Amino acid sequence: MPRGGDTWLYRPRTGETRLLLADTSDARWSPDGSEIAFVRADGLYLADGEGENERRIHEDSNLARPVWSPDGVRIAFTRTQPGMHLRGDVLVWERNGGDVRQVARGVNPAWAPDSKRIAYVTEPAGQPRRNQLRLVSWEGQNDWPLVRDLPPDLPAIGVPGSGVTRANYEHIMEQPFWDAEGQYVYVASFVIYQALSDFFIWERADATNGGSTFLGELWGSRSHPSPDRRAALFEGSSARGDTWFVARALEGPDEEWRWAEVERGSLALAPAWAPDGTAVAYFACVLEPMPGACDLRLLTPDGAETLIPGVAGNVGELPPTPSLDWSRGE
Numbered sequence: 001m002p003r004g005g006d007t008w009l010y011r012p013r014t015g016e017t018r019l020l021l022a023d024t025s026d027a028r029w030s031p032d033g034s035e036i037a038f039v040r041a042d043g044l045y046l047a048d049g050e051g052e053n054e055r056r057i058h059e060d061s062n063l064a065r066p067v068w069s070p071d072g073v074r075i076a077f078t079r080t081q082p083g084m085h086l087r088g089d090v091l092v093w094e095r096n097g098g099d100v101r102q103v104a105r106g107v108n109p110a111w112a113p114d115s116k117r118i119a120y121v122t123e124p125a126g127q128p129r130r131n132q133l134r135l136v137s138w139e140g141q142n143d144w145p146l147v148r149d150l151p152p153d154l155p156a157i158g159v160p161g162s163g164v165t166r167a168n169y170e171h172i173m174e175q176p177f178w179d180a181e182g183q184y185v186y187v188a189s190f191v192i193y194q195a196l197s198d199f200f201i202w203e204r205a206d207a208t209n210g211g212s213t214f215l216g217e218l219w220g221s222r223s224h225p226s227p228d229r230r231a232a233l234f235e236g237s238s239a240r241g242d243t244w245f246v247a248r249a250l251e252g253p254d255e256e257w258r259w260a261e262v263e264r265g266s267l268a269l270a271p272a273w274a275p276d277g278t279a280v281a282y283f284a285c286v287l288e289p290m291p292g293a294c295d296l297r298l299l300t301p302d303g304a305e306t307l308i309p310g311v312a313g314n315v316g317e318l319p320p321t322p323s324l325d326w327s328r329g330e
Contacts, residue, residue: 020051026065030072033328037066037075057093058100069115076109076118087123092138103140108175112182119176119185128170133187147205151214174221180229188221226277231257233271242287245271259301272324281324285315
């Protein structure tokens with residue numbers, strides 16, 4: 001839980017709140033909860049589950065988004081270019097030997113369930129702008145494009161009768177994630193045609209044969225899959241400044257997951273699933289007047305509750321991209 005660039009620990013069972021790691025970003029627990037990977041300005045670090053015994057495992061700048069492999073043996077992360085959130089390199093640190101290798105040019109790495117493959121997206125290029133969803137092995141081998149084009153079943157968009165063709169649509173994918181079996185990769189994307197019409201969609205890509213299927217429209221492209229991959233949260237925002245998230249089922253009815261979403265008109269940030277998928281924590285901030293105070297809140301099928309009121313006095317006390325993560329060890 002970040003506060004002004006530091007990472008804090010909160011234990012719901014006891015109410016304990018304490019500083020865990022100073023001057024950090026993107027802190028992520030290992031699959032077994034025994035370690036924490038996090039980023040500082042000078043590199044990628046590891047600490048034990050209590051925030052002690054820090055050590056730098058890779059020296060570099062502009063690092064972000066460390067993601068543990070499901071088996072806990074490796075960490076994928078990105079080296080970004082300042083101001084270019086979709087331009088960068090995907091790197092992998094391996095515990096055995098501590099080696100770091102660049103495996104791809106792109107961002108948003110997502111591990112397959114077998115811990116052997118990584119899905120990622122490339123920088124948008126061309127006119128109209130488009131990027132690719134690609135797969136690569138953790139060793140940087142067998143890199144191939146999973147999705148290069150819009151879903152063939154994408155509904156018609158734009159002004160009726162305008163004659164806009166698919167070739168003129170921009171298609172920018174972000175934040176892919178895998179299903180539980182490693183058969184599909186889900187990704188949200190931004191589809192736009194100049195000023196006529198633009199919207200977000202999510203699609204399902206076939207990890208064996210390539211290509212994607214249209215699944216529906218969204219309000220944004222930031223995704224948060226549940227640990228069991230039964231559902232995902234997608235963030236949305238508007239010009240008014242409100243930010244919210246909606247739940248979508250990967251299989252079955254969306255209604256089963258309505259408890260895990262918040263309505264428009266709120267300022268809800270950094271949703272994070274509990275390890276068993278039965279709760280979602282997030283920052284609930286006052287939208288008006290701005291800037292407003294933020295609470296740490298919890299959603300469950302039984303309702304919502306405030307865990308820490310006033311966790312931040314105003315939105316500005318949170319990092320530019322606040323994050324939450326649950327320990328797997330408790």
